[in-house]
Amino acid sequence: MTDTAPRPTLEAVAARAGVSRATVSRVVNGGDGVRDILVERVRKAVEELGYVPNQAARSLVTRRHDAIAVVVAEPETRVFADPFFALQLRGISKELTAHDNQLVLLLTEGRDDHARVGRYLAGGHVDGALVFSLHLDDPLPELIQRAGVPTVFGGRPGWSGDRHGVAYVDSDNRGGARDAVRHLVGLGRTRIAHITGALDQTSAVDRLDGYRDVMVDADRRLIAEADFTPAGGERAMRELLDRCPDVDAVFAANDLTAAGALRVLRESGRRVPDDVAVIGFDDMLPVAEQTDPPLTTVRQDIEEMGRLMARLLLRGPDQGTRREGVGGTSSSVVLPTTLVRRASA
């Protein structure tokens, strides 16, 4: 531990400025009713002494911290392994920094730690929370609700029941999935498979729904469940080749999954796109460009989603609807997606 110099007190500032303790307190807390000349003297003393007001005490009065918590509902190992989170955090960080707000990332080892995250949020340390990668049955939304901090979710939260005013930023997952599958149909493919994401997340459910919108009455064996990871994509692709050797196209729930599927297809001697066409989701760079062959995918602007989440939280609900977007409730935004064609389909 550092051997710290004593922290300058309010009293020291008052003595230096030649004013009362109450005057210093009023100036520090931005209150009115202090003459300009005294405000100036207090400010000078604060600066000279390097006085930092006790924010825990001050926040009881002002209830502002200029800090926003970010909670990724995944173990920290996944937060650092999946570039999706780094991109979303990049957008959030830029926006918060532009408004001189501190980004407070609350990392956990897993869901068992979410109660502790709830306690921190409830503890008066932040002005709001940005929460993403929620899974069904996660206690977080309940804990956050109880903590009473303003919150914006990344991705439509999946809990049941109607809660008006829940703000979120999402991509048009269902529409994007439909575009991908329609493109495969347009290429003349008939045995089009889908490798899902983690189906306890709304993004995965929405993309599956988009697939089903186009592939009405699809052979159920053409749907293989995975979890948004490359390893999951490999496993699912092996299952599909086993169950349906005549598969001629795959729509994977994200680029990492598609990358895993491509590896298994190559091992099995299938040519992409000649034998099997493959489409991903995200347009995560450099992943999507460096697969072999480069990946056709559904682009969503992940960094922009992060920026919008932060903006929505800082502005408050009234400003939420002024964004371009294809839909969303009063204080939410749903961004459009675009199909990006490369070599794999």
Place this chain on the structure above:
Amino acid sequence: MTDTAPRPTLEAVAARAGVSRATVSRVVNGGDGVRDILVERVRKAVEELGYVPNQAARSLVTRRHDAIAVVVAEPETRVFADPFFALQLRGISKELTAHDNQLVLLLTEGRDDHARVGRYLAGGHVDGALVFSLHLDDPLPELIQRAGVPTVFGGRPGWSGDRHGVAYVDSDNRGGARDAVRHLVGLGRTRIAHITGALDQTSAVDRLDGYRDVMVDADRRLIAEADFTPAGGERAMRELLDRCPDVDAVFAANDLTAAGALRVLRESGRRVPDDVAVIGFDDMLPVAEQTDPPLTTVRQDIEEMGRLMARLLLRGPDQGTRREGVGGTSSSVVLPTTLVRRASA
């Protein structure tokens, strides 16, 4: 923003438990002097109502938050691009979680934001701070000192002046560098170059000193400056080939730098290790195993360093000396390194 249910108050808990407000307050703040039967009734009411005490208020009394801040003195883009930080955070996260402490990662866009980090640390939101990747002239140590929070540094802080009691966890960078260069000498190499890390960091300076310990009177043109990144390693290797075409070995300040150097050597038609032997530092997996050829390197246990930082902070200074280690001041730990031989030297 979420439309939140009203947060249960202290008064509501008191009413439910049939006790006074003061009694609830005493129980919640862990105070003594309350009969067991009343403690039980209050606890039950707290649980039933989902009451969360206002920690901002409570912390004024108890001064405990069960939260530890982590500050990486790099822009968030580097935090997510360099696996070194993920590994160190992994160790910290495991240790803090084991003690039910919340890891609060304070991300920034760069040094301009460090004053804001200082304000957050001073604001009574955490019980201590773990700080790593410090650069010389960074205002952070001064700001942290002023904030008055107990701190452990990752890597020996480089500021001048004698500050007793500064706690840090470091690797034996100088000894590890000596081992690497001696190994190259043992291989019969005579034109041994060094690609440095960022020389405003003590780890880079110490590794350079270790190189100089062995290569007394080394040709100064054999030292090229870089910054711990692959791009820096590429640039420095080009400079070295240009200045000293007879170079027959390279000790790079870390594995990422070595990976960059290997790429340039391959492009220039040099065989590794036949023409030029290469050694890195870190033993960062999978980087060190996946270079071509696999990298001989100086291993430091990065995850363990993170764990030790957290342990030192949670235990306090008195416990610091009980660790194994090759040196360090009263409350610091310096861990030994090991040379790991693979194909590159």
